[in-house]
Amino acid sequence: MAEQTLSIPQLIAVGLIGFFLIRWLFFSPSSNAGNRNAQASGARQTAARRVDPQQVEQVAQMFPQASRRDIQWDLQRNGGSVAATVERVLSGRLEMAPPSFQPLNLTPSPVAIATTTSRTSTPHKAKYPDLITRYNLGSRVKATEAAASSTSPAPASKQGWSQNKTERQSLMQQRKEEMILAARRKMEDKDKQKAP
């Protein structure tokens, strides 16, 4: 008798009820939310999913080295806690956002737009002074140019470790300067070979 209780009309009835149940469960709340969004500017729903761009901006200004995307990713994961994100960046544990992460509302403040556009549009513009200026090597460059005719080999930079702290420091400085000047000399020599 048990088999007969599952007749075809009953199956259809169960199927229909199931269909409407699923429809009601999954589709009506979202359409309601959509209406609410339209009416009440969607503040709550977006807060749950999205991150306040001002918060992203706030963290990004504190740590210009961290990417906005990673900050947003972290903020989203910890529910928009700026303090927690700052803590993570400070401890060096800010994770990279996975490539699948799509920043939803990347509508940065005008400041951010200005910085990003200036950054993207001028990758060709120099941001840093050259090493000769930075290491104050102008006079030594001229000195080597004057002595260029003799093409003296670079003086062998002193290797090794000094027990004296200040001596170590000055040796280090000296070796850095040598490295830069040697690179410049090499590049100039190459230019000369190319030119004639």
Next chain:
Amino acid sequence: MSASVAAKRLFQEYRLLTNDPPEGIMAGPVNEDDLFSWEALIQGPEGTPFEGGVFPAILTFPKDYPLAPPTMKFTCDLWHPNVYPSGLVCISILHAPGDDPNHYEHASERWSPIQSVEKILISVMSMLAEPNDESPANVEAAKMWRERRKEYEELVRQNVRRGLGL
């Protein structure tokens, strides 16, 4: 306590790097009073558009080094797919294990206390020669490297010359 361990280790690495520096690499504390901030100079690898250049970078070590990796930031114009426009370097050896939710990187490539400043700098040097296209830090540079290699190389060469004041 951990800070003094870190300082000792950094000092030891400084001595090793000074006594036996790898080819084209130089690194040490900016000022020995603060061992947690280093400056490094890296020469561009030969046979690449970076050849002939010298690239300065700042390494910043955490207080719990060598448990956590340092960060490395170039302080020059460096146009490269794996270097953020800010100069920050993005390579696996600078990431602590567990930082990579996608498991792109093997644990062995990532930071661990058995790595060292020397290994970081050598990795960065090989990164200059061979960008990793999988996770670009500078999307524009990555695009240029992929699609307009000539333009990329020309731009890199220009930066090299400018860096040397030529």
